[in-house]
Amino acid sequence: MIETFIAILLGFGFGFVLERAGFGSGCKLTAQFRLTDWSVFKVMFGAIVFTAVGLYVLELAGLVEAAGIYVPIPYLWAIAAGGALIGAGFAVGGYCPGTSAVGLMTGRLDALVFFAGLFIGTFIFAGFFPQFDALTTAGEFTKGDRLPEALGVPEWLVLVAMVGAAIGVFVLGGWFERRARAAGQV
């Protein structure tokens, strides 16, 4: 019961923030790929860095146990192939799965159709599962599931680099956005 309540509450926050960011709009989302609006890079990378630093600090303080945090397994070919298909679907269709859920709730019929496409895609995957099965676990990277172990560097160094990269994304993105505005592309 309490778990269900927490799930709805966290989901509510997720959906609310995505909509506020403008991520219910396929137009605003794909403007990232036209390089005229860098909100997707900025918001995603900013949130990633915030959470990564937050988890690190909480683990240092003993408030969160690292072993209890889920880390996806690096099946590199599966992740790269799936990620590329979702990226292509994003560019063509205007959304990714989560943002299409947000978009359809704002009344965007294109988001509703994209969301319906997810089911067709899942049925196709299931129908050809014998062919896809080997790909879903292809290319397991065994040196480590996380960047610090994979690269052999301390976690704080990875975090410092990511904070620097996040600042870079905001500066570079701001430059591209000003340029697009000056050129009348927005």
Added chain:
Amino acid sequence: MEISNACELPGSKPYWPAWLAALALGVVLLLTFILTGHGLGATGFTTRLTAWLGDIAAPQWTLANDYLGPMVEDGAVLSSWISWQVLGVFLGALVSAWLAGRLAWRIEGAASAGRTGRLLKALAGGILAGIGARIAAGCTSGVGLSGAAVLSVAGFVFLGAFFAAGLIAARLSGGGVK
């Protein structure tokens, strides 16, 4: 000077600036990890809903299917944390859009691609993403955002492939939704 932005509904409140949205999304994601040990997702739900729909429309095929079968075997395919979380996403998006005056039936991008063209592209995109999310065992939220936030190799490989393919596909398909 007023900057016109076709991505915003006339008369609606402006979207949050990126820094504020990044901070708020970071707070929600961090809270999710603290409270549950895992991140946020989306296609965990659509996959379960696919299995549930399959069980209604074609129960024998679904049960015999090696991928969907095990999900429907025990009967309660939708009863899962991710289903409630996505229900929350629907509600949060609805409330946010309502408060900002952004609720309106529309087909975004119809101006440049035409109604039918835009909807066909949306359908094609959804199908590609649906297949991709099953190959990668997650989507932009579950593997990209949540995976990168725990510094996983999977998360960063996903984001790299996702954005590279997106940039190329946008060039080839007319520049996305305008």
